[in-house]
Amino acid sequence: MSGAGFVAMTALLVVPASAALLLVLLPGYRLGARLNVGAALASLLASVALFGTRPEANLYLRVDDFNIYLIALNNLVSFTTSVFSASYIAHEMETGRLTPAYLRFYHAMYQALLFAMNLALLANNIGLLWVAIELATLITVLMVGLYRTRAALEAAWKYFILGSLGIALALFGTILVYLAAQPTMGEGLPAMAWDQLLARAAAFDPALLNLAFVFLLLGYGTKAGLVPLHAWLPDAHAEGPTPISAILSGLLLNVALYAVLRFKMLMSANPSALAPGPLMVGLGLLSLLFAGLMLYRRGDIKRLFAYSSIEHMGIITFAFGMGGPLANFAGLLHMTMHSLTKSAIFFAVGHISQVKGTQRISTIRGLTVTHPALGWGLVAGVIAIAGMPPFGVFMSEFLVVSSTFARQPLLALPLVLGLLLAFGTLLWRLNGMAFGKPDSGPAAPVQASILPMLVHLALVFVAGIWLPGPLVAWFHHVAILLG
Amino acid sequence: MHGLAFDIAHFLAGGMVVASFLLLYQDRLSALINIFALHSLVLVLAVGWQAYIQDAHHLYVTAGIALIFKAVIIPTALHRIVRQLGIHRTLEVVGGVGRDMLAGTALVALAILVMLPVTAGADALAREDLAFALAVVLLGLLLMVTRQNAVSLVVGFMSLENGLVLAAAGARGMPLAVEISIAFSVLIALIVIGVFLFRIRERFDSVDMQAMDTFREGRRK
Numbered sequence: 001m002s003g004a005g006f007v008a009m010t011a012l013l014v015v016p017a018s019a020a021l022l023l024v025l026l027p028g029y030r031l032g033a034r035l036n037v038g039a040a041l042a043s044l045l046a047s048v049a050l051f052g053t054r055p056e057a058n059l060y061l062r063v064d065d066f067n068i069y070l071i072a073l074n075n076l077v078s079f080t081t082s083v084f085s086a087s088y089i090a091h092e093m094e095t096g097r098l099t100p101a102y103l104r105f106y107h108a109m110y111q112a113l114l115f116a117m118n119l120a121l122l123a124n125n126i127g128l129l130w131v132a133i134e135l136a137t138l139i140t141v142l143m144v145g146l147y148r149t150r151a152a153l154e155a156a157w158k159y160f161i162l163g164s165l166g167i168a169l170a171l172f173g174t175i176l177v178y179l180a181a182q183p184t185m186g187e188g189l190p191a192m193a194w195d196q197l198l199a200r201a202a203a204f205d206p207a208l209l210n211l212a213f214v215f216l217l218l219g220y221g222t223k224a225g226l227v228p229l230h231a232w233l234p235d236a237h238a239e240g241p242t243p244i245s246a247i248l249s250g251l252l253l254n255v256a257l258y259a260v261l262r263f264k265m266l267m268s269a270n271p272s273a274l275a276p277g278p279l280m281v282g283l284g285l286l287s288l289l290f291a292g293l294m295l296y297r298r299g300d301i302k303r304l305f306a307y308s309s310i311e312h313m314g315i316i317t318f319a320f321g322m323g324g325p326l327a328n329f330a331g332l333l334h335m336t337m338h339s340l341t342k343s344a345i346f347f348a349v350g351h352i353s354q355v356k357g358t359q360r361i362s363t364i365r366g367l368t369v370t371h372p373a374l375g376w377g378l379v380a381g382v383i384a385i386a387g388m389p390p391f392g393v394f395m396s397e398f399l400v401v402s403s404t405f406a407r408q409p410l411l412a413l414p415l416v417l418g419l420l421l422a423f424g425t426l427l428w429r430l431n432g433m434a435f436g437k438p439d440s441g442p443a444a445p446v447q448a449s450i451l452p453m454l455v456h457l458a459l460v461f462v463a464g465i466w467l468p469g470p471l472v473a474w475f476h477h478v479a480i481l482l483g
Numbered sequence: 484m485h486g487l488a489f490d491i492a493h494f495l496a497g498g499m500v501v502a503s504f505l506l507l508y509q510d511r512l513s514a515l516i517n518i519f520a521l522h523s524l525v526l527v528l529a530v531g532w533q534a535y536i537q538d539a540h541h542l543y544v545t546a547g548i549a550l551i552f553k554a555v556i557i558p559t560a561l562h563r564i565v566r567q568l569g570i571h572r573t574l575e576v577v578g579g580v581g582r583d584m585l586a587g588t589a590l591v592a593l594a595i596l597v598m599l600p601v602t603a604g605a606d607a608l609a610r611e612d613l614a615f616a617l618a619v620v621l622l623g624l625l626l627m628v629t630r631q632n633a634v635s636l637v638v639g640f641m642s643l644e645n646g647l648v649l650a651a652a653g654a655r656g657m658p659l660a661v662e663i664s665i666a667f668s669v670l671i672a673l674i675v676i677g678v679f680l681f682r683i684r685e686r687f688d689s690v691d692m693q694a695m696d697t698f699r700e701g702r703r704k
Contacts, residue, residue, distance in 0.1 A: 127658065161636065165624070168643055172620060175650045178657055179602070179609065187656025207601040 005055035009063060011046040012071065012118045015039055020111035029093060029103040033086040036107045040075070040082040043114060047075040059193045062124035066478050070258060071121050073336055077250050077343050078114050080452035084347045085110070085243035087449040091354050092241070097147065106146060106241070113139045113247065120255050125192050129259055130167075130174050133223060136252060137163040144240035155235035162232040166222025170259075173215030177266070180208035194262060201269035209267060210274040216263045217279060223256035225310045226317060227287040237306035238359065242350030245302055249309040250343035254335055257313065261320060261482065268323075268483040280321030285414050287314030292421030295429075300359045301349055304429060305342065308385060311422050312338045318415065319400045320482065322407065328479035330399035337392040337460055338385075344456035345381040348374055351450075361429060366438030375434050377453050382430045384460050386423045392463035488536045489608055495529035496615035499649060500591060503622035506642055507587050508580045512634055516561045519638045523553035526645045530652040533612075542652055549648060553641065561634060583629055587622055594618035612653030619646030 019039035026032055050071065054063050063071070089106070092098045098106070113136060120132035141163065145156030178191055184203045185191035201209075222229035237245040260280075267276045291311035298304040312334070319331030351374055352367065353359045367375030384391035397419060404412040502522040509515040527550045534542030598614035623643025627636055651657050 161627070161640070164640055165627075168620070168640075168647060171647050172617070172650060175647070175654055175657070176613075179613070179654050182655065189658050191656075192658060205602075207603070211597065211601050 003053075005050060005053035005063070008046045008049040008053070009055045009061060009122065012043055012050075012075070012122065013115060015042045015046065016111040016115035016118065020108045020115065023108040023111060024104065026104065027100070029089065029100055029107075032104060032107040033082075033089055036110055037079070037082045037086060039111055040079040040114065043118070044072075044075040044079045047072045057124055057195055059189050060125050060128055061122045062195060063122065064195075065474070066261075066481060067121050067258070069474060069478070070254065070335075071118065073339060074117055074121060074251055074255070075114075077339060077456075078117075078247070080455060081243050081246050081250070081343060081347075082110065083449060084246070084350065084452045085241075088241070088243055088350050088354070095354075102146060106143070109139050109143050110243075113143070113252075117251055117255050121258065124194050125189070126174050126177060126194055126197070126262075127192050129194075129262070130171055133170070133220070133256065133259060134167050136255065137167055137223065140236070140240075140244065140248060140252065143244045144236045146241055146244075147239065149239070151235075152239040155232075155239035159232040159236040162222060162229060166219045166229060168219070169215050169222070170219025173212045173219055173263075176208055176212035176215065177263070180204040180212060194266075197266060198269055201266050202271060204270055204273075206270055206273040209270055213263055213267050213274070213276055214279075217260055217276070217283070220256045220259045220263075221283060221317075224253050224260065224317070225287070225313050226283045227290045227310065227314070228283075230287065230290075230310050233310060234303045234306040237309070238300050238302040242302070242346055242353070245306070246343040246346035246350075249306070249346065250339040253309060253313055254339055257316060257320075257335070260317075264320065265482060277321045277323050280317050281411065282321075284314045284316070284318030284321055285411070285418070287311065288318065288418035289314075289414060289421075292418040292425070295422055295425040298429075299361055301353065301361050301364060301433070302346075302359055304361065304426075305345055305349060305385075308422065308426065309338075309342055311418070312342070312385075314418070315397065315400060315415075319403075322400075322404060322411075323483060324403070324407070325476065325479045326399065326403040328482045329475050330396050330403060332475050332478060333463075334393070334396035334400065337396050337463060340456045341381060341384045341391070341393055341460050344453045344460070345378065345385060347450075347453040347456070348378045348381055352378065361433060363439070364433045365436035366434075368434050369438045373450050377450060377457065379430065379434050380457050380461075381453070382426055384457065384464075386426045387419060388423075390461065390464045392460045395464055395467075488532075492529070492532055492536065492608060493611055495525060495532055496612050496649060496653075498525045499529060499645065500615055500618050500622070503619050503626075503642055503646075504584070504587055506626055506638065507583050507622065510580070512565050512632070513562065515635055515638055516558050516565070519561075519642060520554050520558040522642055522645055523549060523558075526649060527554060529649060533652045536608075537655055539656065545648065545652065549645075553645065557641065561637070565634060583625065587625055590621040590625060591618040594621055606655075609653050609655060613650055616646045616650035616653065619643070619649060622646075 016039060019035060023032055023035060026035065050063055050068055054068070055061075057064070089098070089103060093100075093103065116132050116136035116139060120129055120136065123129040123132055141156050141160045144159055145152050177197070181191045181197055181200075181204055183205070184200055185196065190196050218229065222232075225233040233248075237248060240248075264276045264280070267273050287310050291307045291314060294307045295304060295311070298307060316331050316334050316338070319327045319334060352364060352371070355371060355374070356364050358364070367378060369375070384393050387393050387397040401412060401416060401419070404415055499522065502518065502525050505518045506515065506522065509518055527546050530542055530546040530549060534540065534546060594617040595614045598617050599610060602610040602613060620643050623639050623641075623646060626639030626642060630636055630639060
């Protein structure tokens with residue numbers, strides 16, 4: 001049993017890594033795009049296989065109740081994004097924005113990024129976790145700068161500097177965790193293996209753990225786009241290729257948050273350490289309110305949704321900061337729903353900016369008339385992300401708000417204020433884009449594959465009405481694990 | 484045994500903090516790069532000494548990597564960049580050197596005040612090393628925020644990484660995988676940075692970050 005599980009776990013790393021190498025060598029972008037889709041599908045199948053046979057944990061890698069589901073989500077969204085990317089890239093080739101050499105690089109980096117994210121989610125070693133997130137950062141920096149325009153280079157540079165700072169702080173935190181563990185665990189690898197750390201965390205020096213968590217929260221929080229350190233995020237989303245915006249928002253932010261949660265679990269396992277909740281609640285609320293205010297004046301469609309990602313990361317961090325089974329449940333659900341919805345929105349936005357030839361909101365008008373499929377897809381996506389029923393985001397936001405009202409009514413006020421701000425602004429912006437008077441100029445025809453977008457929206461819609469029993473049971477179980 | 488070994492480790496780690504201060508008041512790029520080479524050299528000695536007293540052979544590898552990459556290759560490459568781009572000119576310092584030095588002193592005090600009480604349980608060697616390492620990290624951050632020029636930003640970031648390596652070496656028995664990755668990441672970082680510098684040159688004829696900062700959403704047409 002565990003043999004097959006081990007194969008599946010290894011495949012999650014080997015498939016993208018070897019596909020990345022192959023894609024470097026392979027000429028021709030159509031073939032590259034197909035191989036990219038194929039490799040992503042193979043990883044998705046491997047991640048599903050993990051549910052059947054779970055491998056035993058070793059000192060480096062581990063599949064447990066918490067990460068198994070995130071791995072499946074990660075590979076599902078990577079797969080649908082690769083399908084979207086194939087049609088997006090074909091259009092970029094036609095308009096000459098990208099050359100074949102860049103595309104080869106792009107596809108190889110796409111698989112390398114998938115490798116890095118899978119490694120981060122699978123890692124049992126806190127050092128390995130750090131290496132994987134650092135690798136993911138470097139790859140996305142290169143991807144953001146792909147178009148080599150002035151704006152793209154500035155965005156990549158800003159992301160690089162802030163991302164490296166975050167990564168550096170996180171490494172310092174990781175070293176401090178090792179130091180806290182070392183007197184109890186002895187020297188060497190076991191003192192960095194997460195499951196063994198968790199088992200004996202109660203005996204660690206609480207003061208060192210506290211300091212470590214502050215560094216880790218700031219470090220990985222930078223990567224998750226939490227507010228004082230969010231400045232890279234809107235630029236990186238707006239200037240990179242849209243499939244990468246979808247991956248950044250839908251997956252990489254989740255991976256960074258996952259790292260924070262792993263360390264939060266360590267903190268909770270130590271009775272005399274500082275409670276991590278208030279710190280996370282504070283950062284989460286700050287992100288939510290700040291992003292809610294910033295949404296108002298955005299003129300660029302991708303920046304608008306980038307700020308919306310900051311807002312949702314704020315909500316999720318807030319929910320996990322509140323803690324307790326119900327809020328954790330809501331946080332996990334929201335993580336899933338946001339990642340599906342936001343990547344669907346970016347799929348729509350990618351094609352919209354291609355057919356309109358611009359990312360400026362003021363020049364995108366009347367989409368439901370000129371491009372019904374894309375227009376209505378965007379409408380559905382924005383309604384979902386703004387938190388309206390019947391979509392899944394409504395359910396998770398409702399759970400966050402109601403559990404906050406039950407426990408800390410005063411904290412619920414800024415929470416609801418932030419949600420309403422974002423809600424109003426998003427719908428106001430959507431109105432012009434979807435239902436405004438269309439421009440007279442003929443827009444380019446779409447050769448979009450809207451299937452990935454429809455699949456995501458359908459999943460979010462179904463989740464809003466009915467969650468399957470095993471999924472609810474899993475969310476419950478992990479919510480209790482998270483403390 | 485404890486006495487002399489401890490004093491030397493203390494001396495070398497303290498040397499890195501002093502080198503960080505030296506970085507803070509350089510007003511020419513080539514001098515800044517030379518001081519960075521010195522900074523890395525002190526790091527090599529500090530890590531090498533840790534390897535000797537901990538009897539941890541893998542740390543010699545870390546020291547060797549630091550010697551080759553950070554003390555030799557990277558400074559040489561940066562000198563080349565400076566020569567090729569013709570940017571020998573004086574650096575602009577935001578707020579002036581005096582204020583930087585005061586801020587730096589405050590940061591070192593902060594590092595010591597934070598680290599020493601927290602690590603009361605750990606052994607004396609790790610404690611002092613960690614306090615110095617945090618000071619070097621914070622001084623690297625200060626260098627990054629007070630400089631406009633891309634090359635000095637890169638130097639600031641690498642001095643910050645030197646501080647991290649010092650911290651990792653001071654943590655007794657920390658596994659090798661991490662240290663290699665640190666060295667490796669610095670290498671990749673340099674490649675990325677190198678690519679950036681040349682692309683920036685290609686596009687803007689300047690490596691001054693002020694020139695890059697003109698792009699903002701509000702001002703874009």
